[in-house]
Amino acid sequence: MAIEAQSVTKRFGDFTAVDGVSISVPTGSLTALLGPSGSGKSTLLRVISGLEQPDLGRVVIEGSDVTGLPPQRRGIGFVFQHYAAFKHMSVHKNVAFGLEIRRRPRSEIEARVEELLELVQLSGLAKRYPAQLSGGQRQRMALARALAVEPTVLLLDEPFGALDARVRKELRAWLRRLHDEVHVTTMFVTHDQEEAMEIADQIVLMNQGRVEQTGSARDLYERPANKFVMSFIGPVSHFGEELVRPHDIDVRREPNGSAERATVERVVHLGFEVRADLALDDGREVWVQMTRDEAADLDLQQGSKVFIAKQ
Amino acid sequence: MTRLRRYLLRVVGLSYLGVLLVAPVGLVFYRAFENGFGQAWDAVTTPAAKHALLVTIIIAAIAVPANTIFGIVCAIAIVRHRFPGKNLVNVIVDLPLALSPVIVGLAFLLLFGTGGWLDGLPFDVVFALPGMVLATMFVSLPFVVREVVPVLREIGTEQEQAAATLGAGGWQTFRRVTFPAIRWAVAYGVVLTTARALGEFGAISVVSGRLIGKTESLTLHVEERYQSFDYAGAYAASVLLAMLAIATLVAMTVSRPKDEVR
Amino acid sequence: MWHAAGGGLDDFREAITDPQAIAALKLTLVASAGVAFINAVMGTIVAWILVRDRFPGQSVINALVDLPFALPTIVAGLTLLALYGPTSRVGVNVAFSRWAVLVSLLFVTLPFVIRTVQPVLLELDREMEEAAASLGAGSFQIFRRIVFPNLLPAILSGVALAFARAIGEFGALVLITGNLPFRTEVASVYIFGRIESGDPRSAAAVSVVLLVITFLALFLIGALRRRVTRHDATA
Numbered sequence: 171m172a173i174e175a176q177s178v179t180k181r182f183g184d185f186t187a188v189d190g191v192s193i194s195v196p197t198g199s200l201t202a203l204l205g206p207s208g209s210g211k212s213t214l215l216r217v218i219s220g221l222e223q224p225d226l227g228r229v230v231i232e233g234s235d236v237t238g239l240p241p242q243r244r245g246i247g248f249v250f251q252h253y254a255a256f257k258h259m260s261v262h263k264n265v266a267f268g269l270e271i272r273r274r275p276r277s278e279i280e281a282r283v284e285e286l287l288e289l290v291q292l293s294g295l296a297k298r299y300p301a302q303l304s305g306g307q308r309q310r311m312a313l314a315r316a317l318a319v320e321p322t323v324l325l326l327d328e329p330f331g332a333l334d335a336r337v338r339k340e341l342r343a344w345l346r347r348l349h350d351e352v353h354v355t356t357m358f359v360t361h362d363q364e365e366a367m368e369i370a371d372q373i374v375l376m377n378q379g380r381v382e383q384t385g386s387a388r389d390l391y392e393r394p395a396n397k398f399v400m401s402f403i404g405p406v407s408h409f410g411e412e413l414v415r416p417h418d419i420d421v422r423r424e425p426n427g428s429a430e431r432a433t434v435e436r437v438v439h440l441g442f443e444v445r446a447d448l449a450l451d452d453g454r455e456v457w458v459q460m461t462r463d464e465a466a467d468l469d470l471q472q473g474s475k476v477f478i479a480k481q
Numbered sequence: 482m483t484r485l486r487r488y489l490l491r492v493v494g495l496s497y498l499g500v501l502l503v504a505p506v507g508l509v510f511y512r513a514f515e516n517g518f519g520q521a522w523d524a525v526t527t528p529a530a531k532h533a534l535l536v537t538i539i540i541a542a543i544a545v546p547a548n549t550i551f552g553i554v555c556a557i558a559i560v561r562h563r564f565p566g567k568n569l570v571n572v573i574v575d576l577p578l579a580l581s582p583v584i585v586g587l588a589f590l591l592l593f594g595t596g597g598w599l600d601g602l603p604f605d606v607v608f609a610l611p612g613m614v615l616a617t618m619f620v621s622l623p624f625v626v627r628e629v630v631p632v633l634r635e636i637g638t639e640q641e642q643a644a645a646t647l648g649a650g651g652w653q654t655f656r657r658v659t660f661p662a663i664r665w666a667v668a669y670g671v672v673l674t675t676a677r678a679l680g681e682f683g684a685i686s687v688v689s690g691r692l693i694g695k696t697e698s699l700t701l702h703v704e705e706r707y708q709s710f711d712y713a714g715a716y717a718a719s720v721l722l723a724m725l726a727i728a729t730l731v732a733m734t735v736s737r738p739k740d741e742v743r
Numbered sequence: 744m745w746h747a748a749g750g751g752l753d754d755f756r757e758a759i760t761d762p763q764a765i766a767a768l769k770l771t772l773v774a775s776a777g778v779a780f781i782n783a784v785m786g787t788i789v790a791w792i793l794v795r796d797r798f799p800g801q802s803v804i805n806a807l808v809d810l811p812f813a814l815p816t817i818v819a820g821l822t823l824l825a826l827y828g829p830t831s832r833v834g835v836n837v838a839f840s841r842w843a844v845l846v847s848l849l850f851v852t853l854p855f856v857i858r859t860v861q862p863v864l865l866e867l868d869r870e871m872e873e874a875a876a877s878l879g880a881g882s883f884q885i886f887r888r889i890v891f892p893n894l895l896p897a898i899l900s901g902v903a904l905a906f907a908r909a910i911g912e913f914g915a916l917v918l919i920t921g922n923l924p925f926r927t928e929v930a931s932v933y934i935f936g937r938i939e940s941g942d943p944r945s946a947a948a949v950s951v952v953l954l955v956i957t958f959l960a961l962f963l964i965g966a967l968r969r970r971v972t973r974h975d976a977t978a
Contacts, residue, residue: 581911680815683913
């Protein structure tokens with residue numbers, strides 16, 4: 171286990187941000203700390219990094235208890251949402267910073283910086299200043315800077331939160347590829363479930379200071395531990411008292427046993443997918459999802475009468 | 482930052498301030514009232530002192546409003562309009578801050594005195610009240626402008642443009658849109674201007690000729706009393722000025738623009 | 744406006760090579776430069792404890808920093824004379840000495856660096872310091888490599904203001920220094936003396952020299968400041 175948090179609690183005044191949380195992160199994995207705002211995920215990450223001290227609990231990195239150590243001595247790399255670029259230094263000096271602090275020989279520093287800039291595809295921009303880079307470039311620089319000192323674990327706090335949608339998608343895929351190449355244990359915080367599901371080996375889903383579920387994206391989607399997990403990960407539709415996946419609702423033209431009758435209020439064609447808003451006879455609303463072909467077979471139109479049941 | 486380092490910095494910083502700032506001012510109050518409130522009051526109500534106070538107030542009453550209006554107009558011109566010589570105006574506005582007051586006084590003396598370029602006006606300028614007013618106006622020139630300019634820049638023209646589309650004329654736009662937006666900057670600038678006008682010494686020392694009972698301001702009065710070995714009088718007048726200063730300080734703290742220190 | 748320095752080049756040269764004038768100018772320059780430097784250091788320290796620290800009475804002290812702005816210079820001179828002069832209760836007497844010049848100028852220039860540094864310190868991105876910590880930098884290294892370079896432009900601005908103010912200061916110096924020629928007479932007092940003696944020409948001449956020095960210094964500091972902030976330019 172590369173990282174272990176053991177019963178970590180962190181309070182800010184009356185507010186308990188992290189409440190007795192224990193997690194383990196396997197060495198070499200890419201783990202996502204996922205959750206809505208205020209769930210405590212950033213706080214947990216900062217406790218692990220040493221930028222915050224926990225009120226209770228321990229933090230263990232590669233088998234050593236680091237709870238009392240400042241961030242300088244934990245062997246971590248940290249990447250911030252707003253890059254925290256050293257704006258008065260060039261890209262080269264930014265990346266070289268950690269190595270200069272450790273007084274590595276100049277030749278070694280030069281070689282490593284060049285290597286890293288190539289890894290993050292910023293080779294030609296070494297002499298530029300952060301103010302002259304785009305957001306995506308600044309974040310790649312921040313990553314190179316963090317990796318320069320060969321950290322045991324790499325921690326990222328909403329690394330793509332400040333970037334626009336397209337750059338965010340590009341960079342997230344790029345992060346995954348980078349991880350596959352470099353194999354450093356990585357943990358990142360995000361509120362975007364799509365992001366977590368797309369690139370993480372393991373997802374830790376948090377809510378109000380506690381862990382709701384830990385597992386792979388598939389685990390969380392197909393076997394959610396509770397209602398919160400189910401509605402946070404993946405689409406849900408309210409069918410009666412229950413939460414159901416909208417594509418798990420069976421829609422037919424003829425009655426079938428306990429199926430209920432409903433009227434189609436609206437059909438939306440989203441390319442391959444079709445969504446339909448239905449109203450049951452008693453007025454309750456349900457939405458369903460199906461493939462284009464299924465919708466065609468049923469000849470779904472506004473006003474059609476159908477029969478629906480849970481699968 | 483370790484606790485020791487924090488305490489060290491605190492001690493160093495605070496003792497520097499204590500020695501240089503707090504102690505001296507406390508002492509003036511002590512000295513003035515050392516022999517009782519009555520004596521201090523007497524010292525401050527001599528005819529010379531009262532006249533000096535009057536002079537100071539008159540000067541401020543003219544200089545401050547004039548500079549306020551000029552400051553607002555100038556700030557608007559600098560930020561919102563382009564005109565030839567704009568850079569020169571910028572330099573002139575900042576000039577009083579770099580010039581020694583004695584040099585300012587000298588300039589006025591040479592300009593309006595015998596043989597100067599503006600000699601020959603129907604009334605006395607130098608060695609008389611108008612000269613003192615002019616000199617004070619010059620040294621307290623920059624403050625309103627410098628406070629208003631950044632605020633004007635920051636709020637941008639959108640609100641004023643919106644007002645125009647809604648039918649507001651120039652003066653209406655100013656009164657209802659522009660001025661409310663800059664009002665705190667103006668207030669702070671006015672406070673700084675007033676402080677400077679009340680406290681001016683060097684420039685009016687040169688321009689006034691220091692004729693007791695005629696062209697002596699309160700600040701000049703302090704010096705005159707001191708040179709006459711009337712220390713009680715000097716301290717008493719100083720206390721009066723110091724209290725005005727503290728009132729100014731309070732006004733400064735209250736009206737300070739939000740984006741500066743807490 | 745001040746072009747009435749007219750009156751023959753010879754007169755000009757004679758006026759400015761007067762040994763008393765030169766002594767006054769030298770004293771003014773050295774004292775102002777010294778004061779500017781002390782302010783750079785102490786001003787930053789005070790700004791630091793006002794922004795990053797927490798102690799009782801902090802907001803009162805913060806307001807008090809503006810006192811030299813609000814207090815008339817002659818009153819400032821008097822108060823310093825009272826505390827650190829011949830009738831001092833504290834037993835410290837620097838009146839009529841060069842130290843008097845230093846102390847008075849320090850009082851008068853106190854707020855400048857503090858007020859230019861404070862807003863920058865407030866706005867400083869704490870995450871840069873956290874990033875440096877995560878990369879292994881200790882407290883002092885963080886200050887030296889991250890905080891200080893970002894404060895330097897503001898410090899220089901404050902130094903420029905303090906220097907310009909110190910060079911021209913008159914009211915605060917007139918009482919406590921005794922204005923002894925060649926010893927504690929500063930340029931502004933010398934100029935004043937020339938005016939009082941009915942010699943405005945010399946006064947104007949020396950004034951011109953003082954102005955030239957002031958502008959030169961401000962220009963240099965401004966250039967230095969621009970050089971230090973070149974990283975702010977966006978491509």
